[in-house]
Amino acid sequence: MKTTIVQTPVYKDQTVTIGAWLSNKRSSGKIAFLQLRDGTGFIQGVVVKNDVSEETFQLAKNMTQESSMYITGKIVEDTRSPFGFEMQVSDIELIHQASDYPITPKEHGTEFLMDHRHLWLRSKKQHAVMKIRNEIIRSTYQFFNDNGYVKIDPPILTGSSAEGTTELFHTKYFDEEAYLSQSGQLYMEAAAMAFGKVFSFGPTFRAEKSKTRRHLIEFWMIEPEIAFVNHEESLEIQEQYVSFVVQSVLDNCKLELDVLERDTTKLEKIKAPFPRISYDEAVDLLKEKGFDDIEWGEDFGAPHETAIAESFDKPVFITNYPAEIKAFYMKPVPGRPEVVLCADMIAPEGYGEIIGGSQRIDDLELMEERYEQHGLTGPAYKWYLELRKFGSVPHSGFGLGLERTVAWLSGVDHVRETIPFPRLLNRLYP
Ligand code: 4AD
Ligand code: MG
Numbered sequence: 001m002k003t004t005i006v007q008t009p010v011y012k013d014q015t016v017t018i019g020a021w022l023s024n025k026r027s028s029g030k031i032a033f034l035q036l037r038d039g040t041g042f043i044q045g046v047v048v049k050n051d052v053s054e055e056t057f058q059l060a061k062n063m064t065q066e067s068s069m070y071i072t073g074k075i076v077e078d079t080r081s082p083f084g085f086e087m088q089v090s091d092i093e094l095i096h097q098a099s100d101y102p103i104t105p106k107e108h109g110t111e112f113l114m115d116h117r118h119l120w121l122r123s124k125k126q127h128a129v130m131k132i133r134n135e136i137i138r139s140t141y142q143f144f145n146d147n148g149y150v151k152i153d154p155p156i157l158t159g160s161s162a163e164g165t166t167e168l169f170h171t172k173y174f175d176e177e178a179y180l181s182q183s184g185q186l187y188m189e190a191a192a193m194a195f196g197k198v199f200s201f202g203p204t205f206r207a208e209k210s211k212t213r214r215h216l217i218e219f220w221m222i223e224p225e226i227a228f229v230n231h232e233e234s235l236e237i238q239e240q241y242v243s244f245v246v247q248s249v250l251d252n253c254k255l256e257l258d259v260l261e262r263d264t265t266k267l268e269k270i271k272a273p274f275p276r277i278s279y280d281e282a283v284d285l286l287k288e289k290g291f292d293d294i295e296w297g298e299d300f301g302a303p304h305e306t307a308i309a310e311s312f313d314k315p316v317f318i319t320n321y322p323a324e325i326k327a328f329y330m331k332p333v334p335g336r337p338e339v340v341l342c343a344d345m346i347a348p349e350g351y352g353e354i355i356g357g358s359q360r361i362d363d364l365e366l367m368e369e370r371y372e373q374h375g376l377t378g379p380a381y382k383w384y385l386e387l388r389k390f391g392s393v394p395h396s397g398f399g400l401g402l403e404r405t406v407a408w409l410s411g412v413d414h415v416r417e418t419i420p421f422p423r424l425l426n427r428l429y430p
Contacts, residue, residue, distance in 0.1 A: 001014065001015070001016045001017065002016070002017045002018075002019070003016045003017070003018060004018065004038055004039075004040040004041075005018060005020070005036070005037070005038045005040050005041035005042065005043045005083075006040035006041045007040070008043060008075045008085055008087070009075070009084065009085055011075045012075055012076070012077060012085070013074065013075065013076065014074065014075060015072060015073065015074050015075075015090065016072070016073070016075060016087075017070050017071065017072040018036065018038055018043075018070070018071055018072075018087075019038060019068070019069075019070055019095075020036040020037060020038045020045075020068070020069060020070075020071055021036070021037055021038070021066055021067070021068050021069075021122070022034055022035070022036065022063050022064070022065055022066060022067050022068075022069070023035045023036065023037045023042065023065070023066070023122070023123075023124070024065065024105055025060075025063060025065070027060070027061050029049075030048065030049040030050070031046065031047065031048055031049065032046075032047040032057070032060040032061050033045075033046060033047075034046075034047065034060060034063070034071075034089070036071065036087070037122065037124075037127075041083065041255075042083065042124060042127075043081075043083055043085060043086060043087055044078075044081055044086040044087070045071055045073060045086070045087040045089045046086060046087065046088055046089060047060040047089040047092075048088075051088070051090070052089065052090060052091070053091075056089075056090075056091055056092050059092050059094060060089070060092060063092075063094070063097075064097060064098050064099060064101070065098065065101045065104065066098040066101040066119075066122070067094065067095075067096060067097050067098045068094075068095040068096045068098070069092050069093060069094050069095055070092070070093040070095065071087070071089060071091070071092050071093075072089070072090055072091040072092070072093075073087040073088050073089040073090050073091070074087065074088045074090070075087055076088055082255060082258055082259075083255065101119070102116055102119065103116055103119055103120060103122075103123065114416065114422075114427065115429070115430075116430075117420075117421060117422070117430050118421075118430045121420060124259055125259060125260060126417065127256075127259075128253075128255075128256035128257075128259040128260050128410070129256075129260070129406065129410045129412055129417055129418060130420065131253060131256045132249055132253050132256050132257075132260075132406060132409055132410050133402070133406045133418060133419075135248055135249050135252050135253050136245055136248075136249065136402065136405055136406060136409065137201070137402070138248070139244060139245045139248035139249070139252075140199075140201065140222055140241075140245060141201075142244075142248070143240075143241055143244045143245065144197075144199045144224065144241075147197070148196075148197055149197040149198055149199045149224065150191075150195040150196075150197065150198050150199075151198070151199055151200065151201070152187075152188065152191040152195065152198045152199070152200055153184075153200060153202060154181065154184030154185075154186075154187035154188055154191075154200050154202065154223075155181065155184075155187065156180060156181050156202065156203065157171070157173060157178050157179075157180065157181070158178065158179055158180075158181050158187075158380075159173075159176070159177075159178055159179070159379075159380035160179075160186060160376075160380040160381050160384070161179060161182060161376075162181075162182050162183040162184075162185050162186050162327070162329075163182045163183050163206075163327055164327065167182060167206045167207050167208050168180075168182065168207060169205045169207045180205035181202075181203075181204055181205065182204055182205060182206055183204055183221065183223065183399060184200045184202060184204070184221070184223050185223055185225065185329075185397060185399065186329075186384050187200075188200055188223050188224075188225035188397060189225055189360060189384070189387055189395065189397070190383070190384075190387055191225065192225040192226060192227045192395055192397070193227060193387055193391070193393070193395075196226070196227050196228075197224070197226050197227070198224065198225050198226075199222060199223065199224040199225070200221075200222070200223045200224075201220065201221070201222050201223075201402075202220065202221070203218055203219070203220055203221075204218070204219060204220070204221045205217065205218050206219070209425060210425070211424070211425050211426075212302065213407075213413055213414040213415060213416075214302065214351075214352045214353075214404055214407075214415055215415070216403055216415050216416075216419060216422055216423060216424065217423040217424060217425065218419075218422075218423040219401055219402065219403050219415075219419070220401075220402040220403065220419070221399045221400065221401055221402065222399065222400045222402060223397060223398070223399045223400075224237070224241075224397055224398060225395065225396075225397035226395060226396060226397060227393050227395045228393055228394060228395065229394070229395060229396045230341075230359055230394050230396060231319075231331075231341035231342070231343070231358065231359040231396055233396070234357055234358075234359065234396035234397070234398060235274075235276065235317055235319075235343055235357075236272075236273075238317075238343075238345060238355055238357060238398055239272035239273055239274045239315075239317075240272050241400075242270070242272075242274075242315060242345070242354075242355075242400075242405075243270055243271050243272045245405070245409075246267055246270040246409065247270075247271075249267070249409050250264060250267055250268065256410075257410075260410050260411055260412070261411070262409075262410065262411040263411070266313070266348065266349065267409065269313050269314060270314055270315070270348075271314075274314045274315050274316060274317060274345070275312050275314060275316045275317070276316070276317040276319055276343070277308070277316060277317070277318060277319070278318070278319050278320045279318055279319065279320050279321045279322065279339065280296070280320070280339075282300070282304075282308055282318050283295075283296050285307075285308060285311065286300075286304055286307060286308065289307050291303075291304060291307065296322070297322050297324060297325070298325070299321075299325045300318075302352055305346050305352050305353060306350040306352070308346060309346045309347065309348050309349070309350060309351075309352075310350075312348060313348060314348060315345050315346060315347050315348060315354070316345070316346050316348075317343040317344070317345055317346075318343060318344050318346060319341075319342065319343040320333055320339040320340065320341065320342065320343075321339065321340060321342055321344075322338060322339055322340075323337065323338060323339060323340045324338075326340055326342055326358070327358075328370045328371070328373070328374040328376065329358070329360050329361055329367070329370070330342045330358040330359070330360065330361065331358065331359045331360060331361045331362070332361075332366075340358060341358055341359040341396075342356070342357065342358035342359070343355075343357055343358070344356050344357075345357075347404070347405075347408040348408075349408065349411075351404060351407055351408035352404060353401075353404070354400060354401055354404045354405050354408065355398050355399065355400045355401070356398065356399055357396065357397060357398025357399065358396065358397075358398070359394065359395070359396040360395055360396065360397070361388075362388060362392045362393060362394055362395065363388065363392070364385065364388040364389055364392065367384075367385060367388050368385065371385070402418075402419075403415040403418040403419050404418075406418035406419075
């Protein structure tokens with residue numbers, strides 16, 4: 001019976017065959033322990049000299065790291081292994097003998113590992129992080145599908161900018177100038193007017209010269225947009241969504257969290273509602289915490305976000321930032337136009353901003369005013385104004401950065417390990 005490692009518990013006490021790679025090996029005179037992986041999981045294969053042919057035992061003893069094989073044996077329960085099962089090997093058919101695999105069980109530097117990302121992905125820790133990423137994506141689709149959202153795909157090549165013009169990737173679109181999308185939001189607003197509740201999931205690009213552990217040049221964003229929903233209602237959706245994703249990862253990624261030695265007691269506390277503090281209160285809090293030089297009107301940096309997050313054991317919403325430091329489309333707070341109806345959700349434990357969201361301006365005249373102030377001219381922006389001409393309604397939306405969320409839930413400290421092939425300031429390889 002041919003099966004996969006993840007399926008082996010179903011075949012307890014039966015003999016099965018698995019297509020696998022050798023990730024590590026230990027052997028002594030009469031026994032070899034093969035650490036096997038097949039993509040679905042990891043299992044130990046035990047080869048006992050007296051139980052197999054001499055040829056099979058020699059094959060096991062001499063097998064090199066990352067060699068591939070079909071391996072056959074009986075699946076038995078083993079309480080010492082985190083997986084709970086191991087294979088008593090009876091036969092091995094070598095497929096390909098690998099030589100000089102560069103990533104050995106010893107320690108390697110990060111740059112070396114990043115240069116070998118195409119191979120590094122096979123390691124247990126990277127495998128666990130990618131499985132958690134996959135679970136976040138899966139539960140995201142589940143949450144929005146279960147709540148009546150339609151998945152809409154905004155374009156990647158665009159003629160307009162959503163989040164300011166300084167971080168745009170320029171490209172030629174035949175004879176026109178085009179950009180790679182920084183955010184699908186403007187298109188998602190059009191979609192919300194057509195479908196009510198929508199979400200997108202796709203790559204976004206920021207030509208940011210930032211070299212921090214939270215910044216990627218290419219990252220993936222989940223962007224819901226909802227008609228007839230105000231700022232406060234949007235915050236409720238955000239905390240429900242994030243709580244659901246965290247719970248799904250806790251429920252479905254136990255082995256992975258274990259491999260990563262993630263402190264899950266911290267994640268178990270992540271249940272809606274989340275605390276909210278205004279930007280004004282956040283400035284006061286920072287001053288209390290010794291950030292003497294922070295002035296009202298300035299944007300927060302990573303140290304500020306971390307200091308604020310330290311006061312809470314759940315994600316915290318920082319609401320109502322100054323209009324000056326936020327995007328052009330955010331709706332002013334009624335009676336206080338210097339601040340806007342927006343919030344950043346800051347993850348606990350120093351993982352920083354994972355969501356940026358806001359209620360959007362729905363008034364045509366005010367939007368035209370903002371266009372003027374931000375120098376958004378030209379035909380590329382015309383369609384967005386038209387959304388305010390034909391049945392404009394209050395609406396809100398937000399964007400969750402996938403990689404920062406993966407970093408937080410996995411407990412890895414740099415986003416470069418949260419995406420299969422990271423694009424960084426000085427990295428386009430592999
Ligand atoms: O706060 P941002 O820039 O918001 C928007 O793009 C809105 N248009 C979203 C919306 O309302 N539909 O980005 C949203 C999130 C951030 O909170 C962060 O998690 C992530 O995207 N993000 C990045 N992640 C990795 N690398 C970068 N360079 C990122 N820039 C933003
Ligand atoms: Mg933001």
